Amino acid sequence: MIIVDDVHKRYRTEHGPGKWVLSGVSFTIPPKVNVGLVGRNGAGKSTLLRLIGGTDTPNRGRIERACRVSWPMGFGGGLQGSLTGRQNAKFVCRILGHEDQMADKLAFMQDFAEIGDSFDEPVKTYSSGMKSRLQFAMSLAFDFDVYISDEVTSTGDAAFRGKANKAFKNLADRASLIMVSHSDSTLREFCSAGIWLHQGQAYWFDDIGDALKHYKESIAV
């Protein structure tokens, strides 16, 4: 369960504090519910994911994570370009305290990511699709209760999307997913509930279809 209570967030700009990206966002994500985040560019979707993942802290309000939450996967964050995929993977195993099972975890990641020999090449040589495959594989190798995905499936090809979906269906009885995507089909495929971010506010919908409907109406005008 994740409780987001009256969260405010703004970023510092060169001219002092910027405008509020999130102003007074409150909702509760129950356990084992897959949630999709929708909203226009700049509505604060990635910001909210970073706050939920603990990468950043809100200016006001609080976020309670009564479960194990993954780091936000997406856009090459958390991968160091000059190191190989394997070195990056080892680093994550170590900071998460799984050093004793490192061989198993690495084997799983290499197998799941299906990037072949590139696993031992520097990450900066990867395509964006390969990066998301690796990030996805890295976080799936650990038992989180909630996985956070920031558009990570959008760069994968159809085969990888199928695989990721199957992996999540298998996890459905013990883990859930919070994701951002601009693709309707991806959101409908993965998520049941939805959050629509609009003008610094968050609106919770039990059905992702309703969230998408409100989002579409807001951008149609």
Added chain:
Amino acid sequence: MSVVVRSALSITCSTWKALLLRETVNRLAAGRAAWAWLLIEPLVHVAFMLTMFMAVRVTNIGGIDATLWLAIGLIAFFQFRRTANQCTNAISANRALFTYRQVKPVDTVLVRAACEGFLMLLVLIVAMCVLALLGHDVIPVDPLALLGALAGLWLVGLGFGLVSSVAVELIPEMQRVIGFIMLPAYLMSGVMVQIGAIPEPYRSYLAMNPLVHGLETARQAFAPYYHTLNDLSLGYLYGWALVLIFLGLALQVRFATRVASQ
């Protein structure tokens, strides 16, 4: 499946270990023979300065072998400067890692300092071996004083880095200021000038620089009869280290979230 909650200490320890291994790989294996350049850079510097001194036929400085005097001074100064520079850039270089909430900005600075400390120890050993092969007497008379001086310089470098890494994140222009602090620091730390031979009152002014005390103590460890400052004090160096590290850690705590956010 059992849920194990790790203690804060064990998370920090595993993060430090992971960062140290990653940092070392990055330093030693990035690019062609990167490890060789780490050693070559200070050694070439020593060799160049030595050639200059030889050209003016200086063989003895303050009663100590000029080659040894110069090599110790340079390596001791690099102990400070390289630690300080590496730490200053630690946060910006490891920004991608703050995606993992286990990694805090201060971790990257501390780990870089540790990594640089080990590397400089290797540089010192290699340099001493080369000098020994060239027939110089490189066995310190007071090894403990040498280690004390180098550790003090390393700690001052760490303290400087802790402060400056936050400073450059908050005020990007500080990067330039630190750049031009380093040259006067090099000239005024007695790397090339024998502080003991400078007349008063200027000697006392220069003695306010803590690095001078580290460098001169390191030299004196090799030759007790070395003519240096009368009031040489390692305590002064460690005092600076303590103050800088305290200030640095306080800044790291105060600005932790602002430095980590993008």
